Amino acid sequence: MTESHNAPRRRGRPPKQPDGQLETRLALIRRGMEVLTERGFTATGLEGFLKQVGVPKGSFYHYFDSKEAFGRAVMDSYARYFERKLDRHLLNTQLSPLQRLDEFVADASAGMARHGFRRGCLVGNMGQEVAVLPDDFRQQLDAILHSWQQRLTVCLQAAQAQGELSAALDAEELAQFFWIGWEGAVLRARLQCSAAPLDVFYSGFLRMISANCSGSMISDTQ
Numbered sequence: 001m002t003e004s005h006n007a008p009r010r011r012g013r014p015p016k017q018p019d020g021q022l023e024t025r026l027a028l029i030r031r032g033m034e035v036l037t038e039r040g041f042t043a044t045g046l047e048g049f050l051k052q053v054g055v056p057k058g059s060f061y062h063y064f065d066s067k068e069a070f071g072r073a074v075m076d077s078y079a080r081y082f083e084r085k086l087d088r089h090l091l092n093t094q095l096s097p098l099q100r101l102d103e104f105v106a107d108a109s110a111g112m113a114r115h116g117f118r119r120g121c122l123v124g125n126m127g128q129e130v131a132v133l134p135d136d137f138r139q140q141l142d143a144i145l146h147s148w149q150q151r152l153t154v155c156l157q158a159a160q161a162q163g164e165l166s167a168a169l170d171a172e173e174l175a176q177f178f179w180i181g182w183e184g185a186v187l188r189a190r191l192q193c194s195a196a197p198l199d200v201f202y203s204g205f206l207r208m209i210s211a212n213c214s215g216s217m218i219s220d221t222q
Contacts, residue, residue: 032074037119097159
């Protein structure tokens with residue numbers, strides 16, 4: 001978004017009913033999630049965004065103290081949404097652990113295709129802007145990625161327990177490697193308007209873990 005408001009501001013008249021206020025706040029956050037998965041935080045104009053939601057600019061500050069506070073709320077909401085998505089796949093005991101990861105990748109790829117590859121990852125998008133964002137945004141984004149990494153680590157450890165993955169591999173480092181590569185693949189998929197980069201990355205990841213490499217990046221047996 002192009003405007004910065006560091007000091008709290010209170011203008012306009014909010015809805016009289018608390019339920020109405022909550023509904024409007026949630027609508028702003030939902031639309032914010034959609035916009036920030038397509039465009040960056042700094043590139044999205046506040047006035048145009050508010051017109052899309054039908055909220056007067058003055059009233060915006062009854063829901064959020066500042067543009068930055070809005071960004072934090074959107075990131076928090078996206079984190080919860082994505083954690084639910086990951087849990088739905090990675091905790092699905094009807095499938096083997098690696099099949100769960102397959103399903104997540106397939107679902108994410110289908111979601112990008114459904115939106116014409118216009119939408120990527122909100123965390124990845126904002127991560128590319130980190131040099132011009134408030135310092136605490138960096139911490140929040142890193143915490144979100146760490147949460148995703150922890151979830152995948154548990155899944156990979158389950159794969160080791162079930163014999164799908166070598167116990168010699170470092171599940172935590174593999175999970176970190178996956179998310180670093182996946183975010184890059186999502187960016188490339190948007191550039192190419194194609195799921196091919198996602199397929200290339202995931203196929204390479206599976207080949208790597210099946211090869212039982214002993215390099216320091218993925219092995220704890222040195």
